[in-house]
Amino acid sequence: MNVAVIGATGYTGLEVVRLLMQHPELNVTAVTSDSQAGAMLTEVYPHLQGLVHDPLQRADALELAAQADLAFLALPSGLSTALVPDLLAAGLKVIDLAGDHRLSQADYAEWYHKTPPTHEVLNQAIYGLPEFYAAEIAPARLIANPGCYPTATLLSLLPLVQHGLIDTESLIVDAKSGVSGAGKALSPGTHFAEINENFKAYKVGVHQHIPEIEGVLTKQHGAKVTLSFTTHLVPMTRGIMATSYAKLTQDLSTEEVLAIYKETYQNQPFVRIRANGSMPATKDVSASNFCDIGLRVDPRTSRVTVIGVIDNLIKGAAGQAIQNANLLCGLPQTTGLLHAPVYL
Amino acid sequence: MNVAVIGATGYTGLEVVRLLMQHPELNVTAVTSDSQAGAMLTEVYPHLQGLVHDPLQRADALELAAQADLAFLALPSGLSTALVPDLLAAGLKVIDLAGDHRLSQADYAEWYHKTPPTHEVLNQAIYGLPEFYAAEIAPARLIANPGCYPTATLLSLLPLVQHGLIDTESLIVDAKSGVSGAGKALSPGTHFAEINENFKAYKVGVHQHIPEIEGVLTKQHGAKVTLSFTTHLVPMTRGIMATSYAKLTQDLSTEEVLAIYKETYQNQPFVRIRANGSMPATKDVSASNFCDIGLRVDPRTSRVTVIGVIDNLIKGAAGQAIQNANLLCGLPQTTGLLHAPVYL
Amino acid sequence: MNVAVIGATGYTGLEVVRLLMQHPELNVTAVTSDSQAGAMLTEVYPHLQGLVHDPLQRADALELAAQADLAFLALPSGLSTALVPDLLAAGLKVIDLAGDHRLSQADYAEWYHKTPPTHEVLNQAIYGLPEFYAAEIAPARLIANPGCYPTATLLSLLPLVQHGLIDTESLIVDAKSGVSGAGKALSPGTHFAEINENFKAYKVGVHQHIPEIEGVLTKQHGAKVTLSFTTHLVPMTRGIMATSYAKLTQDLSTEEVLAIYKETYQNQPFVRIRANGSMPATKDVSASNFCDIGLRVDPRTSRVTVIGVIDNLIKGAAGQAIQNANLLCGLPQTTGLLHAPVYL
Amino acid sequence: MNVAVIGATGYTGLEVVRLLMQHPELNVTAVTSDSQAGAMLTEVYPHLQGLVHDPLQRADALELAAQADLAFLALPSGLSTALVPDLLAAGLKVIDLAGDHRLSQADYAEWYHKTPPTHEVLNQAIYGLPEFYAAEIAPARLIANPGCYPTATLLSLLPLVQHGLIDTESLIVDAKSGVSGAGKALSPGTHFAEINENFKAYKVGVHQHIPEIEGVLTKQHGAKVTLSFTTHLVPMTRGIMATSYAKLTQDLSTEEVLAIYKETYQNQPFVRIRANGSMPATKDVSASNFCDIGLRVDPRTSRVTVIGVIDNLIKGAAGQAIQNANLLCGLPQTTGLLHAPVYL
Incomplete structure (x- = not known):
């Protein structure tokens, strides 16, 4: 093709x-x-x-x-x-x-x-989030490829929302991105000497990816979801981490929640769930199309903390686009995409 | 001396x-x-x-x-x-x-x-948090110098807690630190090739600074405060940012909350409050004893997001120790400490 | 296989x-x-x-x-x-x-x-430097895969030495490497806080790769070659640059020397020669098996400066090893190796 | 004043x-x-x-x-x-x-x-290179503050040139700078995603600091000095290293050459000579006005390799300017300038 x-x-x-x-x-x-x-x-x-x-x-x-x-x-x-x-x-x-x-x-x-x-x-x-909408994607003529933050956030949260396990009013997402997300356009905010060895928040509460995330969560939840969402810039080129917090509505252990994630994603080749006690780092998916997810239920606060990482340029953009193209073309989703992360 | x-x-x-x-x-x-x-x-x-x-x-x-x-x-x-x-x-x-x-x-x-x-x-x-305990510090013989995360977090949250402006049940702190906080001891987690260009969470929900923060908040609040606290490692040497989230118990604007912070810290030489719309980055305080704080009230969620930054080795350790020493010696807190941040 | x-x-x-x-x-x-x-x-x-x-x-x-x-x-x-x-x-x-x-x-x-x-x-x-020894490699049972610095240096210098274009007494190589070359073993010299934002020389004049480089150059030159070779550590994970200096023995222009390089490497799929006026950076070959070379003749000093870059872990180690394995197995050298550099 | x-x-x-x-x-x-x-x-x-x-x-x-x-x-x-x-x-x-x-x-x-x-x-x-021209600087009305590369290079080489210890025809300087030297103006070459994790040469042989270095060396040598000079960009903000190579005209040991450097700079508060076997890194002078110099005589090649480091923004610019201002004002050179390097 x-x-x-x-x-x-x-x-x-x-x-x-x-x-x-x-x-x-x-x-x-x-x-x-x-x-x-x-x-x-x-x-x-x-x-x-x-x-x-x-x-x-x-x-x-x-x-x-x-x-x-x-x-x-x-x-x-x-x-x-x-x-x-x-x-x-x-x-x-x-x-x-x-x-x-x-x-x-x-x-x-x-x-x-x-x-x-x-x-x-x-x-x-x-x-175009294939893990949840593959059936609709395959026959489509126009795909809206998801944003980088929404991809990391939605893959982190949808299992909880779908199963009604959290109080959606309590949702907070603290997100961090490498600088390549800002693209090739020059700006003081991406000038090496200003961003190197620096960590900063930007567009606090007003990032344009907020309605995209809320829209999908709302659709799956069946009622309006509004979340606090803060974006930060990490002095590195690639990678996004979304750290998500939510109140559980049921008394569940870390193992029980992990089991739900594993079941949700059991047939999804690009989502990998970490073992209990292990959390993914952005390098674990660098230059690959994977989304790695770890989580922990905190018995002190009855909150679950979910950590999802992607490569913002791959699963957060170009890789997911090719994954969608594979679906459009009737190919296996993994065609040409199953590269191992470049860890070093 | x-x-x-x-x-x-x-x-x-x-x-x-x-x-x-x-x-x-x-x-x-x-x-x-x-x-x-x-x-x-x-x-x-x-x-x-x-x-x-x-x-x-x-x-x-x-x-x-x-x-x-x-x-x-x-x-x-x-x-x-x-x-x-x-x-x-x-x-x-x-x-x-x-x-x-x-x-x-x-x-x-x-x-x-x-x-x-x-x-x-x-x-x-x-x-030894001089902004709140100077009177007790001055005559003491033993000072427990605060941890780096607690310093950034407490200076960010105490004005809200003291004034009873937030639901303490809703408190979430998402904290990020440069690698120097891990000290000089060698470990795989601080090996250059593993941490460079990488962003990771660690000790999720179990960091030893949690009880220190909760202890001080509890003391000021008058009732037990329990919070969700997640620590992340940023691929840079110096700097801490604490991004804090809490539900407001009153209908307040960003300007109104900023006014309370400015009043709280008006006589504190090392805490600087940002203007409305401006958020501090870790480089803004690098190699200095300052703690810079910015915040925003999100009308969509009725939450306030507070962003506090310090240099983990200075205000988060050595600088604060000297600030305490100044108090112990009857000197102005700023003696020998009022260096401008090394922004570049 | x-x-x-x-x-x-x-x-x-x-x-x-x-x-x-x-x-x-x-x-x-x-x-x-x-x-x-x-x-x-x-x-x-x-x-x-x-x-x-x-x-x-x-x-x-x-x-x-x-x-x-x-x-x-x-x-x-x-x-x-x-x-x-x-x-x-x-x-x-x-x-x-x-x-x-x-x-x-x-x-x-x-x-x-x-x-x-x-x-x-x-x-x-x-x-096992396939660009020069493919015929000997193919039937061998034991391949000594070249070191990272020697690969970058030899590919940069052999065309000059083979054609007798330089005074070998004048050879100076100033080499720079990313930190992954030091491997996984922990040491103060690879501790993040000590190497980050730092540039340093190490093993000045005594690096163990010196005799390897001199041995190959001597073999091709037909007389003993001794060079000054200094190694530096760059605060990045991947990449080597060798900046080589030599006195020309003939009056040649940059274009003329470039033509010799292009001819030498015309059938070598992993060596790319830059156009006049363009110099390669280490990112140009990152995560790939390429060696990119640029050069300039300085009419002021009659010296040629050659800049060669490789990914130290790929063309400087694992990639070249697979290139050699391809030769051992009778496969095209490029089999499974022709990945585009990951520039970002 | x-x-x-x-x-x-x-x-x-x-x-x-x-x-x-x-x-x-x-x-x-x-x-x-x-x-x-x-x-x-x-x-x-x-x-x-x-x-x-x-x-x-x-x-x-x-x-x-x-x-x-x-x-x-x-x-x-x-x-x-x-x-x-x-x-x-x-x-x-x-x-x-x-x-x-x-x-x-x-x-x-x-x-x-x-x-x-x-x-x-x-x-x-x-x-305005105070280590060599303090007497002329003191009564002057206009000071040409030296460039960053020239400062590191001249302090590294002038003792050799003044004492006639090297063949000036053999001089090669391989210089490396942090990105802050490029200033605040935006350009693709200082865009974070392009320079991070990248090492590159630029202006090879044509950098505008070449005539400045040659001019001073020529003045001290008494005959025209022409050198090969290559500039590289290091993915870090601050720091310059000049690695200089020259043929010795006499049979001298590392110790003997170090003794000459120590004597030359014995009354210069900002130049520090390393002990035999130790080489300075750029972090050793970060955010300070020091220039640290190490060197080694290579008996294999009869060349001396000199490694000089400065903070490009301090001794290479602002600090040296204040050192000159102190001289103009009749103050000790070190007034307000004797800060310890910020090593971490």
Whole structure:
């Protein structure tokens, strides 16, 4: 199957390209960058010398439709909204890695401060969290690929919410991300000398991923879920950890809760549950598509603390997009994706 | 005034020595290391060449009492318990940077898994958090210098607890520390290749600083406070951030809560409250004795999120010890301590 | 083909295991660790959960010969010497990643301060730098896999030496390595708080890789080559850069020297030569088997500066070992190895 | 004495401000930033809250002359040239931290690609390396504060050159710097995700500090010195190491060369010579004004390898500027500058 990567010079686009090099069924036939069209991708990224031979082209829907059947859309929020209708009209299936198609129009307008996609387009969009929505994803034409924080948070919390084990009013998520999540755009907040050896909170309580998380939790819970969500920047490149806290509504041991997680994810190849007493670190999933989850019930407070980690660029973006592409193409989810984490 | 630094080759002892070099009133007359007695401190730490000329000696209470009036005790937990009675008997005032004298006997035995100090010694120990206990500290002979996590957490939460503004049942603290907090002892968990570019949780819900925090909060609250407390390791050397969450019991705005913090700390030279909309990062206090605090009331959840940062080795250890020494000596708290943070 | 990984819990052994997971022809049938025999590899490295199912066994030559045809030997120097005769006698082909079989007996004794292998064994050992010795490697039974610094240095310098373009008396190599090169053993020099945000030189002029480099250069030059070689530690996990300096014996431009490099390596899939004006960084080859080389002739000094980078754990160890295994097995060198660098 | 800091929001300006807070004799009465005039310095740098109370003003020479006697000029190259004549005319003494007044007109034009200062101004400029030019500095009105690389390199090499111990034709300097040397301006080369865990060379053989180093060496040697000089970027914030190589012209031992260094620097409070067998690391001088030097004579090659380290922002910029200011004001060089390195 031929695929196009739109926005191939951004960090998530770059990871899509890299991962697809090892994919046995998906073949990259077009890479785009409006700002650097005409250059070779290897001019922008010399580390790809000898591996990629494609010139960067403009993202023209009709041209892309002549070259590919599926498009990975790795553009900043807002640009997806503008491009998706043309891509769909041209007959391409689309996996959108931006946030544009994950929210209701009202939420998107409120949290992204931008004009949302039309109802017509949004109605076609399926939220691409394969562990919970594989059946809906497979026949879809437009996938809203989940955000990095939502992926780590939802995989950490959905088993509890689905089974009604927690007081959803008590939910607090303290999330930490490596700096690559901020992308390639220069800013004082990603300037080496300011972020190195520094740990900081940002967008406290107002991060645009909040409504995405709440939306999915609400859908599974059956009633409105509102959570406290704080994002922090870790002086490292890759990795997200979501540390989640919730009051249990039943008297359960750590072992009992772990059993529920293991059962929930028993057929999900990319979610790994830690043994009792062991907690995952971000390096445990680095450069892989895994989400590792550990948890502990604290008898002193009757709270469960759940720790979920992903690589923000892989399971939090490019890897999950390919996992969705595999579903769209009728391939096993793991096709071309089962790399061991690069621990060191 | 002549002072001794016991355990001068550990990280906190080293910082006490460094800070005292710039202190106009406290004069280091003895540095000890039982394991390296006889060597010069500069043999262990060549970066002190030309600045320190003291040989390392064994920690003998009588000898130290002949050399100094006050001892900074920077030994691992357990060793303090053994040494403090002799130091006090020899007439020295003692500031203990270990955790031995901060807890009740029962709590110490439970959380540190070691034999606690005697009641007689514990009864003399004053908890050395100057922002709240300066009056008790000044005349004391034995100071239990607070732990790094407790300092950041208590300065973040005490204004809320004192004013009865939060539901203490709802308290959750998500804390993050640089690696220097683990000290100089080698372990796989502080091996560069394992911790670099990695973010991990450790001692989830069982960290020995929990009873210290709960003890002080309980004392101020007047009823037992139990909190969820999770510690994480950040791939950086210095700095602690405590991100605290609590339900407000009253309808207060961010501005109103900030006003209470500003009032609480108006005469405290080392606590700085951020303006509304601004949150501190760990680098903002690096290599300084400051604790910077920012906060936000989330109208969606009626929770307040408080973010407090300190340098774990300074306000979280050596700097606070000197602040306590200043009080013991009748000096202004800021004497020799008002260094600007090293932001870069 | 079935292979054993001896010393699978060290960093290079771990990388061999990881890379072989993606190898289509080499099948890991045994992993050993004398110190942790009986445990599962995933107990030591939880990030491999679900991917590896082998128990760690003791390194018994006869047992291994029953399980595999080829052994990767990833043990500390000295242990290889002891084990290799038994492995060869049991019929296994051996790729030794340690330094034991790279030097003459005299050099090994002088620089490693250990007892060297016997002449009988050394005579069978082929130096496994495939770019120059592929023909000798293919039929061999014992491969001395090159060291990390020698790989970067030799690939940087051999084109100049082979063509007689430099005054070998003038050779200076200033080398820098990430910390993973020091392995898994704990030491103050790899303790996070001491190495983080620090840059230091070590083993100045006495590094054990010096005779290995000089030996190969001498062989190619036809006369004794002696060089100044300084090693530095960079506060990062992966990567080596060798910055080499030499006086040109002819008046050549940067373009002309680049042309010689491109010709030398035109059929070598893992060596990439940069365009004039571009220099490689260590991230350009991270987690890949590539060696990237850039250079510049300085008309002011008539010297050429050559900059070569590799991933010390891949092309400098595990990747090159697999490249050698491919040759031993009659496979294309690139089999299972042509991963794109993980740039971010 | 009242001083002005021109360009107080750049990294070196910020360090001048920080260091002057602890200076007993120099009083900051004006801080300037043309781009942020009107704002408080603490708005740009909240870590200075409570410590600095100055508003940022425009750099007007006459106004500054009414406020101060001495100006630290911490502007990008080119801007100093424009401003210095007015500052001198207004009666201010000037310490210029930029490169504008360190070179001949021809060299400045060639290496900085900018219009140089006039002869009239250049003739007044004294090169501010106090260890060698204190006598000329004291009565001067305009100090060209040395660059960071030149400081580390010159202090490493001048004892050898002054005593005629090396073949200056053989000089090679391999230099490495932390990222703060690149300043506050955003660029892809200082974007966290690109520089973190990366080591790279830049400006190979064409760095603008080359003529500055060669100029001073030539002056001391009495004949033209040309060297190979390569600059690298280390993924850390602070610190420079210069690793220098030269052929000895005499048969000298490491001890003998060390003795010459110790004699050369015996009265220089900020240069520390390591014992035989010990090499300095960049952390050994972090946040201090020290330059630490270690060296080794290699009997195999008759070369000496000299390793010099400084904090690029202190001895390589702001600290040295204050050392020069002390000389200009008739104060001991160490006034307000003798801080111990922050090793951790």
